[in-house]
Amino acid sequence: MKIITRQIEADEAPASFEKQYGRDRDGKKWINGRTRDETIDALNALPKPVNADEVDRIIGNDSWTRVPTCDDCGKCSLDAVMQLGQEPDWESCTAHICHACLKAALDTIEKATP
Numbered sequence: 819m820k821i822i823t824r825q826i827e828a829d830e831a832p833a834s835f836e837k838q839y840g841r842d843r844d845g846k847k848w849i850n851g852r853t854r855d856e857t858i859d860a861l862n863a864l865p866k867p868v869n870a871d872e873v874d875r876i877i878g879n880d881s882w883t884r885v886p887t888c889d890d891c892g893k894c895s896l897d898a899v900m901q902l903g904q905e906p907d908w909e910s911c912t913a914h915i916c917h918a919c920l921k922a923a924l925d926t927i928e929k930a931t932p
């Protein structure tokens with residue numbers, strides 16, 4: 819179980835981005851006009867707490883700071899979700915659930931159990 823907010827995503831983005839893509843092997847420019855090394859160095863140079871808008875600007879999109887869509891109600895642009903289940907992977911059983919859906923689930927299970 820893990821909470822995900824835009825700030826948490828931004829704080830984790832430099833290390834997560836470097837872990838996923840690694841250092842440059844080919845020196846190609848990305849869509850953001852930087853090489854991978856330049857992107858990683860720019861992310862690592864950001865002061866803490868990391869500014870999510872700066873992460874988006876450096877990478878060229880908001881995919882590294884976006885809070886996942888709720889897997890129950892389908893709402894997006896949420897402030898926070900809880901990640902439940904296994905660590906995300908290709909075949910993991912993972913759900914991202916918003917506050918309203920968590921409350922509804924708790925209410926339901928509390929009414930159904932003595």
Ligand SMILES: [Zn+2]
Pocket residue numbers: 888889890891892893915916917918919920
């Ligand atoms: Zn929801």
